[in-house]
Amino acid sequence: MDVRLTTEQRELRDAAARLADDLGPGSVLDLADDDRAARLEKAIAATGWRTLRSDGASGVEVALVVEEFARGLIDVPFVGPVLADELYTRLTEAGGPTEGSTDGVSADGVAAAASGGATVAVDGVAIDAKGLRGLLGLDGTRVLAGTVGATVEGVDLTRLTGEPAGPLTAVGTLDEETALRFRALALVVTTADMLGAARGALTLGAEYAKVRQQYGHAIGSYQAIAHLLAEARALVEGAVSVLRHAAWAVDELAAAEAVQAALVAKAYTERAARTICETSIQVHGGIGNTWECLAHVFLRRVLTSAELFPATLEEIDLGLS
Amino acid sequence: MDFRDSPAEAAFRARLKAWLAENAGKFPTSGDEYWHKQGEWHQALYQAGFFGLSWPKRFGGQELPPVYDVILDEELAIAGAPARPSLGYLAIGLGHHGSAELQQRFLPGMINGSERWCQGFSEPGAGSDLASLTTRAELDGDEYVIHGHKIWTSYSDIADWCLVLARTDSDVPRHKGISGFIVDMHQPGVEQRPLKMINGVSAEFGQVVFDGARVPAANMVGKPGEGWKLAMTVVSHEREPSTLGFSARYGKLVRQLAKKAAADGAAVPDDLRWAAVQAEMLRLHVRRRLSEQLDGLVHGPDGSLDKLLMTWVEQSVGHAALAVTGTRDPEMLHAYLYSRAQSVMGGTSQIQKNIIAGRILGLPAS
Incomplete structure (x- = not known):
């Protein structure tokens, strides 16, 4: 049992993160910047990552790229x-x-x-x-x-x-096994998408809390704000753990078990990611409720990926079988 | 990356399963009975080769990777056996900060269960604000004399030794005047005061009053004034579900509750399904954390994330217990009531959030 990422997987994740940081939209205004989107499209096409699966990559690798792209709000097709x-x-x-x-x-x-x-x-x-x-x-x-x-x-x-x-x-x-495995992968990539977006929203909120001042101090120095963000940070960590397993399971467990692992990951991450985005909006105060703040862009992405290939609690195996 | 057992891990698991089957039902799993028999349980596990797995061989361990503890915890839970005695954090504290002599003297007995330990950190006036502790140790010849009042000293009444934090210097900033001692509990000047908790158990937590108890100066852990560093090591490891060995319990409780719901023919409440998701999350989280320890990662503030997650899981399971059996089932009511302590012991959830905010998110201090 060793569930660490391999060196190659970490390098892939870091490369995806750099691309997202360099060319993803840094503001709501950037979403309308067609030149940037064209540069992003060209860069992603050049990586060949859209065909990771047919090139033999595992569910883990696909999930890592999807997560980093969602964190950077990549606005060209990937999932x-x-x-x-x-x-x-x-x-x-x-x-x-x-x-x-x-x-x-x-x-x-x-x-x-x-x-x-x-x-x-x-x-x-x-x-x-x-x-x-x-x-x-x-x-x-x-x-x-x-x-x-x-x-x-x-x-x-x-x-x-x-x-x-x-x-x-x-x-x-x-065959049925292959069809189930497709569902597992679909659940995993949409889960990775939610986790990435939630991480982006958390960073946005935490950075804002360091600079926004009220009563003469950064609002992040107040426990009422700090504790919300700390809870969000812990939720990220839990989601990373369930996603890691589900992404591995896509290729390594029997298809029905892979689907169960993915359902657990998606059910957990869906609640976590929505809470994290809502926290980010709250920490931003009134500004967080305006169209110009990126917080709702993360939230919208989370809500959308939750509805694609949904996971319901009713499908979770309670370990009786 | 592989979530499965390696061949060596699978062989270990099979041996453990067989041993647990042979010893099924011999040790109580909860309540006061568990605590009374915990020492025997610890020694039985050790003698069969299933305790102290990741510790150095010179202290009686087996130098196995930390993931073996996951296998142990999972199989204990599957077999319905008692949980693994949780003292890894004390051993880690002594292993990091104690002299070679103290380690060789005390770690083998701690690991093999022949000597019982408790932890004398918290005081009635020093809970979250541990550095405000007022227990004092005064040098008298080559011994220190201890006066003070400790609380939440788990199973102190059966302990042979207590790792005590006491103030040795009142003239320096408060974090710098604290020292750690290994105090013999079998002596005059040590008074036990058991505490009955809200679930009715009185054998787990206690209070200890030290009134002139004596400890050789050689039993100081580290140098004078280094007690705070020791305390931080101990509490940061006390926060990890992997060290506590409790994580597998939650999946077991969820399965028990599912059986009860099925037996009643009632609809499975969403609270139970959510608890199942949470328990599975923690199971996988512990696997990830213990794998990361293969890199030799030191768990500083990350332990606070783990503790918070574990707390949420335990309290979700507690709520699931209420949803399924209400107050009708004594064991499940016990599990629910016990879950309320999880957000307090080992550092409150509020303290964990302060640590996460300051040391992980980098938010400014208030």
């Missing part, structure tokens, strides 16, 4: 393409796409997925769809394909959603 890459890889391993199953649209979608230009559909919505054409989905064990139509801004200010251009059609089937 969507990573999951599409996973689906496409499993589809081809299963001998898909099934011959003759692709009409013009689904053929377009599959072709886009093959070249890394796809995202996934969740409940009929193309998530994380900015600039992407291909669209893959999983319905039970059936892999569906189509293309992305018009994109819109949604609740999450850092990611666009899209309408499918038309109905998705089945292009192949995965």
Whole structure:
């Protein structure tokens, strides 16, 4: 038993963190800076990390990059393409796409997925769809394909959603174990996304508490503020521990166990991340409730990733079986 | 990275499982009975090769990686055996700050359970503000004479030795006038006053009044005035769930509660499901922390994060107990009532938050 990150994993995490710090939006105003977003897109495309899974990377490595990108509010697609890459890889391993199953649209979608230009559909919505054409989905064990139509801004200010251009059609089937494993990975990457965003929100709040003065002192010197932030910091630590295990489990445990590990991680992290973001808003006071403060951008990202591939407490195994 | 047992770890786990099966039911797991038999339990574990796993061989340990303690705690909980006696933090304090002579004299007995220990830090007037302690030790020839009142001295009535913090110099700033001593509890001038806690247990916590107790100057841990450093080492390790060995208990309580809920045919309350998530979090958190110790990490302020997490978990489980069995089940009510102490003992949650805010988040001092 040794659950430390390897040197390579730490280096990958640090590289993702640097990229996010250099090119992620540093303010709400930055979200509208198309030149910055274009530089970010180019930099991420150059890393090849959107195809980490088809390149053989583990769930741990994918989760580390997702977490750092969310911490830096990376506002070009990542989670969507990573999951599409996973689906496409499993589809081809299963001998898909099934011959003759692709009409013009689904053929377009599959072709886009093959070249890394796809995202996934969740409940009929193309998530994380900015600039992407291909669209893959999983319905039970059936892999569906189509293309992305018009994109819109949604609740999450850092990611666009899209309408499918038309109905998705089945292009192949995965075995149940593989389909479950896809769900585990999807739960893990959305959990990593929430954790990263929560860490970003906590840093924002803690740094603000060091400089904002009231009654002649930095507000972080008051226990009422400091204790809120300390609780948030402890929640981060708990979430890191459950996520680490779930990310490892994606490739190392039986699929049903991997899903259980991921459900625990997501259920824990969802509550933790929401609390941390709410704390950040509170510490910012009135400013935290304005559109210009990044705190709500983190919160919106957390809320969105919580709803994608949701984890409910009812599904948690109580250890009776 | 691997959350699974290595072959050596799996072999250890199998041996432990077999031993626990042979000894099932021999030792009480809770209440006053647990505390009365804890010494025998400690020695039985040690003699079977399952205690003091990560300690140096010269003190009777096995020099195994810290993750073996995880296996021990997990299997104890699965078997429904009593928890691992928690004195790792005292051993660490002595191991870091005691002279070679003191270590060789006292660590083997502490680890093998032949000598029982208690911790004399807190006082009625010095709780969170430990440095305000007023117990004093005055040099008289080659001995110190101790006067003062200690509280929360766990199982002091059965202890052979007490690690006592006392003031040896009142003319220096208060943190610098404190020294640590290893005091013999079997002598005149040591008065025991048991405390009955809200769960009805009176064998765990006590008060000790030192009125002229004597301790050889050679039993001072470190140099005069170095008691505060000793105290900080001890309390920072006292805060880790991995050292306390309690973390696996929570999963066990959750499973017990799930069985009770299933037997009643009642819906499983969300409080219980949330407690299950929290308990699993702590189980995994302890694995991560103990793995990090393979890097030789010294746990300073991080122990406060761990203590806070452990407290939340224990109190979630306590609330789950109320949700499932109300006040009807004495054992579960006991678990709930005991959980209230977790946010106080070993440093209150408020103190942990002060430490996290100042030393981890870098927030300014008030």
